[in-house]
Amino acid sequence: MHPTEFQNVKLLKEIAEFINEETEIEAMLLGALRKFLKGTNFVAGWIFFIDENGKHQLMVSENLPEGLKQNGCSHLKNGSCWCVSRYRDRELEKASNIIECKRIENILAARSGDNGGITHHATVPLQSGQERFGVVNVASPNTVTYSEGELALLESLAFQLGSAIKRIFLTKQEQEIALLQERNRLAKDLHDSVNQLLFSVALTARGGAEMAAQAEIKETFKEIQNLSQEALNEMRALIWQLRPVGLENGLLEAIKGYGEMLGLCVQSHISGVLNVPSHVEEALFRISQEALNNVRKHSGVHMAELFMNVSQTDVLLVIKDEGQGFIIDHSIQIPSMGLQSMIDRAKKAGGSVEWDSEIGRGTEILIRIPY
Numbered sequence: 001m002h003p004t005e006f007q008n009v010k011l012l013k014e015i016a017e018f019i020n021e022e023t024e025i026e027a028m029l030l031g032a033l034r035k036f037l038k039g040t041n042f043v044a045g046w047i048f049f050i051d052e053n054g055k056h057q058l059m060v061s062e063n064l065p066e067g068l069k070q071n072g073c074s075h076l077k078n079g080s081c082w083c084v085s086r087y088r089d090r091e092l093e094k095a096s097n098i099i100e101c102k103r104i105e106n107i108l109a110a111r112s113g114d115n116g117g118i119t120h121h122a123t124v125p126l127q128s129g130q131e132r133f134g135v136v137n138v139a140s141p142n143t144v145t146y147s148e149g150e151l152a153l154l155e156s157l158a159f160q161l162g163s164a165i166k167r168i169f170l171t172k173q174e175q176e177i178a179l180l181q182e183r184n185r186l187a188k189d190l191h192d193s194v195n196q197l198l199f200s201v202a203l204t205a206r207g208g209a210e211m212a213a214q215a216e217i218k219e220t221f222k223e224i225q226n227l228s229q230e231a232l233n234e235m236r237a238l239i240w241q242l243r244p245v246g247l248e249n250g251l252l253e254a255i256k257g258y259g260e261m262l263g264l265c266v267q268s269h270i271s272g273v274l275n276v277p278s279h280v281e282e283a284l285f286r287i288s289q290e291a292l293n294n295v296r297k298h299s300g301v302h303m304a305e306l307f308m309n310v311s312q313t314d315v316l317l318v319i320k321d322e323g324q325g326f327i328i329d330h331s332i333q334i335p336s337m338g339l340q341s342m343i344d345r346a347k348k349a350g351g352s353v354e355w356d357s358e359i360g361r362g363t364e365i366l367i368r369i370p371y
Helices: 003-021 025-038 066-077 082-088 102-110 148-211 215-242 251-261 278-299 337-348
Strands: 044-050 056-062 096-098 121-128 131-139 265-271 303-310 314-321 352-358 362-370
Touching: 003 025, 003 148, 025 044, 025 056, 025 131, 025 148, 044 066, 044 082, 056 066, 056 131, 066 102, 082 131, 121 148, 131 148, 148 215, 251 265, 251 278, 251 303, 278 303, 278 314, 278 337, 278 362, 337 352, 337 362
Parallel strands: 265 303
Antiparallel strands: 044 056, 044 131, 096 121, 121 131, 303 314, 314 362, 352 362
16 A cells, blocks of 8 residues: 555544544534644645535634634625535535635635735535535645645545434434433323312312301411422423423414413514424424513513514514513613523524513513524
């Protein structure tokens, strides 16, 4: 075996060992890219994920020249280019030389930073079987055309990365299914045990209040009935949060159903086609649950309005009530744990939550999540 071939096999083995131990997509991609650049003549690299609509997302990058790193890698994150267009049009099937790179040409034309001698790059699609994920781009200074051996090595890297991406996706999917099954089991246990027990206590207290002759005893039974009914309502809300009944019929129906369970009338106003990924749908539902809980507990009203606008890039959800509102103390970062929970869920989905409230004029919660 030629020394170079031996080094390439050794490099691919080292990369395979690394990616097989990683469980997070970005860490796996970045670590593999670093090892590849260190073991080859390529100096810089970046990886795009490209969705089914052709929208690209910069996942990781390494050793970029200053011109490409400026403004948070804006030249890479924005606009179109040959490799993304060819990938989108299904014309990029193997590792290829890019004759013209629009992104590099832009930084040269704008004189917005040093290009590090990089004028061209090689690209290869990321895929596993028929499932496609994006592209890997690598480059070297003062190099226009990369050799067949370098392109073949790049294809081997892409094959490994594609298989690893698929493995991580499947693992996370299995974890989500296992979590859903555990939620369903816990919800069933709570419904069959605690929920039924609280219902029995409330029913018994009601009967005791009707039969008691003394006013003090009658009042005690009524208090027990009220407390057990409140606990029963909280338990039902918890079961809904564990197992959202109705989400299989759509996000809007699930939110309305949850509002009805809380004793709220939810009026909806929708614009755009509601067709978003399941993880965005669940995030919106969980945040809506918390928002409606706040309406029930703090607003003093029994009606809420829901406004939803779905664009090509994100979903804007507004939940509004005309209740008593609250004062936003800007010296306190987060007014309540409920709002903090909504912020955390939205942030996890890549979105944001804002709110506007005033005493006597109600509250608006604005949720925006990209997809």
